Amino acid sequence: MLMIMQDACRYFLIESGLALFVAFLINVAIISVSGSICSADNLSEHNVDRCNDLTLNNATFLLKNVLGRSSSTIYAVALLASGQSSSISGTYAGQFIMQSFLDLKMEKWIRNLVTRCIAIAPSLIVSIIGGSSGASQLIVIVSMILSFELPFALIPLLKFSGSSTKMGPHKNSMIITVLSWILGFGIICINVYYLITAFTGWLIHSSLSKVAIVFIGIIAFLLMTVYIGSILYLTFRKDTVQTFIETENDPGI
Numbered sequence: 001m002l003m004i005m006q007d008a009c010r011y012f013l014i015e016s017g018l019a020l021f022v023a024f025l026i027n028v029a030i031i032s033v034s035g036s037i038c039s040a041d042n043l044s045e046h047n048v049d050r051c052n053d054l055t056l057n058n059a060t061f062l063l064k065n066v067l068g069r070s071s072s073t074i075y076a077v078a079l080l081a082s083g084q085s086s087s088i089s090g091t092y093a094g095q096f097i098m099q100s101f102l103d104l105k106m107e108k109w110i111r112n113l114v115t116r117c118i119a120i121a122p123s124l125i126v127s128i129i130g131g132s133s134g135a136s137q138l139i140v141i142v143s144m145i146l147s148f149e150l151p152f153a154l155i156p157l158l159k160f161s162g163s164s165t166k167m168g169p170h171k172n173s174m175i176i177t178v179l180s181w182i183l184g185f186g187i188i189c190i191n192v193y194y195l196i197t198a199f200t201g202w203l204i205h206s207s208l209s210k211v212a213i214v215f216i217g218i219i220a221f222l223l224m225t226v227y228i229g230s231i232l233y234l235t236f237r238k239d240t241v242q243t244f245i246e247t248e249n250d251p252g253i
Contacts, residue, residue, distance in 0.1 A: 009170065037062050055136050091116045144198070147191040148227075154184050155234045168244035188231065196224065 037043070038051035050058045056079065063071035095115040106114075126138045160166050162177040172180065199220060203213055 005170065033062050033066075056139075057136070087120065091120060094118065144195065148195060150191055151188050151231045152234065154188065155231065158184055159234075159239070163239070164244075165240065165242040166244055192228070 034051075034054070037047075038054075043051070047061055050061060060072045060075045063075060067074055095112060123135075123138060127135045130137065158177075158180050162172045162180070164171050203217060203220075206213065208216070
């Protein structure tokens with residue numbers, strides 16, 4: 001059994017590492033192309049406006065220098081593949097989570113239909129009503145929500161994977177634990193900073209009255225204090241309940 005778990009951990013590491021490495025290369029390529037095109041000296045005024053407000057709808061011009069006339073078609077295929085991949089993974093994840101936590105007692109096809117509709121329906125409704133601009137705004141809103149919720153998923157994961165009472169001999173090594181916490185808190189601090197600056201910028205430049213701005217600012221400050229306090233509570237909360245059960249090696253497995 002121990003050998004099977006070690007093999008599973010190794011294959012999972014290879015699979016996750018390969019997927020993250022490919023995603024890293026794609027992100028580097030996107031940033032490099034955008035930076036090289038938008039920082040060019042001979043950029044037209046129209047393309048300068050595009051670079052200042054770069055969205056999924058007008059990003060095809062970044063590929064014209066390399067792909068020519070076929071840039072729009074290739075970009076559309078890439079967006080379609082990316083959307084299908086995200087939809088499939090997100091839908092399946094939502095379905096499995098809802099099945100496990102809610103323990104839905106119904107026919108399999110009805111359960112699959114309900115859980116997948118719940119996962120797809122919000123984005124589909126926004127896309128139909130708001131069009132491309134609504135979809136772009138939805139992406140920004142979802143990104144902000146994910147950055148807000150990130151600590152509540154990342155911190156328990158780091159504590160769980162580095163705990164001997166939870167993982168036993170399969171816990172992370174000291175080096176991996178330290179590096180993970182440093183990177184995790186770096187990402188969390190960046191997200192909190194951008195959440196605060198984005199909200200502050202919106203509040204300052206809004207057309208609300210001064211009284212409304214003051215009240216909203218006070219409420220936001222209290223909520224942010226609770227948010228940061230919850231993060232610190234998750235970080236320093238001690239969990240001594242042992243869930244790892246050590247089993248004897250079974251040569252017949």
